[in-house]
Amino acid sequence: MSEVTLNKVIKKYGEVQVIHGIDLEIKDGEFCVFVGPSGCGKSTLLRMVAGLEETTEGQINIGARDVTREDPSQRGVAMVFQTYALYPHMTVRDNMGFGLKMNGHPKAEIKEKVAEATRILKLEEYLDRKPAALSGGQRQRVSIGRAIVRGPEVFLFDEPLSNLDAELRVEMRVEIARLHKEIGATMIYVTHDQVEAMTLADKIVVLRLGKIEQVGSPMELYRDPDNKFVAGFIGSPAMNFLEGTLGEGGSVNVPALQEDISTGVGGNAGTKVSFGIRPEHLTIDPNGTSFKVDMTESLGGVSYAYLQAHTGERLVVEERGDERSRAGDVVGVSFAHTRAYVFDALSEMRLR
Ligand code: ADP
Ligand code: MG
Numbered sequence: 128m129s130e131v132t133l134n135k136v137i138k139k140y141g142e143v144q145v146i147h148g149i150d151l152e153i154k155d156g157e158f159c160v161f162v163g164p165s166g167c168g169k170s171t172l173l174r175m176v177a178g179l180e181e182t183t184e185g186q187i188n189i190g191a192r193d194v195t196r197e198d199p200s201q202r203g204v205a206m207v208f209q210t211y212a213l214y215p216h217m218t219v220r221d222n223m224g225f226g227l228k229m230n231g232h233p234k235a236e237i238k239e240k241v242a243e244a245t246r247i248l249k250l251e252e253y254l255d256r257k258p259a260a261l262s263g264g265q266r267q268r269v270s271i272g273r274a275i276v277r278g279p280e281v282f283l284f285d286e287p288l289s290n291l292d293a294e295l296r297v298e299m300r301v302e303i304a305r306l307h308k309e310i311g312a313t314m315i316y317v318t319h320d321q322v323e324a325m326t327l328a329d330k331i332v333v334l335r336l337g338k339i340e341q342v343g344s345p346m347e348l349y350r351d352p353d354n355k356f357v358a359g360f361i362g363s364p365a366m367n368f369l370e371g372t373l374g375e376g377g378s379v380n381v382p383a384l385q386e387d388i389s390t391g392v393g394g395n396a397g398t399k400v401s402f403g404i405r406p407e408h409l410t411i412d413p414n415g416t417s418f419k420v421d422m423t424e425s426l427g428g429v430s431y432a433y434l435q436a437h438t439g440e441r442l443v444v445e446e447r448g449d450e451r452s453r454a455g456d457v458v459g460v461s462f463a464h465t466r467a468y469v470f471d472a473l474s475e476m477r478l479r
Contacts (some may be wrong), residue, residue: 128155128190128312129203129280131176136185138171138337145171147337148185153315153330154192158307160325161317162332162360165340168316170285172334176315176407177206177283184272189281194214205274206283209290211266213258213327220245220254223262235274245271266297284316288323300326321361326347333357354474355401358468364406364431366468367442371402373478379469383436384416392469392478403468406431409444411452415461418442420452434460 131153138146161169174180176201333340352358371381377391418434
């Protein structure tokens with residue numbers, strides 16, 4: 128079994144603490160994604176699991192083993208980086224087999240393992256090429272192949288698709304999902320891209336400033352965010368936030384919407400709140416509150432209308448029908464009150 132458990136894990140660089148006590152359980156065979164803005168500590172945490180960064184305090188277990196002080200080579204992990212770091216003078220075949228060769232594995236075994244990785248990654252045609260004769264996506268497949276041949280218990284990926292263009296990124300995302308399905312190994316995947324996190328993960332860990340903001344399945348985080356940061360980070364375009372004030376009995380006064388909205392949330396009357404509603408949960412409706420359309424973006428199947436309230440606050444609305452708003456229009460907007468989220472304006476915690 129190769130579950131990964133982090134227990135009160137801390138990282139300090141000298142006096143500067145960058146990871147602030149992380150507790151986390153990743154199940155055997157789970158695809159876990161660390162997501163968060165640049166600099167939040169994703170790579171540091173992943174490299175601590177790999178053994179490439181020393182763990183200052185706390186404990187890391189892989190399966191039943193405490194690996195906290197083990198060398199990277201003893202941990203049963205293989206890492207795939209954003210930069211492919213292939214040997215330019217070696218063929219694809221030799222790049223994939225090199226690690227095993229250096230560790231003294233028999234030729235026949237290396238051949239078999241390289242053949243298996245080649246099949247999984249569909250690299251048959253490229254085995255005799257050198258990296259310079261490969262596309263970015265093919266190079267990244269080779270570096271994934273290099274991880275596969277080692278037969279690790281845990282795969283670690285650090286932004287492996289960030290150097291690829293948009294189309295290849297989508298293609299490789301699907302390949303990595305397929306790889307996980309086929310191999311079934313535990314995988315930890317770092318990205319700043321919430322779309323990658325949503326599409327790949329069994330479990331998402333949202334990080335911010337070296338702390339966990341929330342852990343859950345993609346849909347749990349989308350439907351039930353614990354705080355404004357997670358609500359704004361998960362989902363695209365991001366959730367809209369409007370200023371409001373809590374009234375009696377869970378009603379919220381939202382000036383931009385020109386109405387009191389009954390939400391059923393708890394909290395003291397007078398509390399300043401952020402009222403959250405996703406673009407896909409707003410509807411253009413002649414009977415709704417009036418907004419001015421500043422600008423629209425059409426992607427074909429869907430458009431986004433950028434609206435301005437009489438308060439000056441802005442709102443994005445998703446539109447899909449045949450009739451779509453145009454810049455300069457004044458439109459009505461309505462929404463199902465059950466789709467709204469309320470956050471304390473100061474603590475940014477969700478009010479329920
Ligand atoms: P992410 O991968 O989420 O973008 P990192 O894990 O690379 O973030 O970095 C987390 C924080 O640790 C950042 O504030 C970064 O500046 C700091 N950091 C990373 N490496 C070092 C180092 N070697 N010395 C000092 N600070 C570091
Ligand atoms: Mg990073």
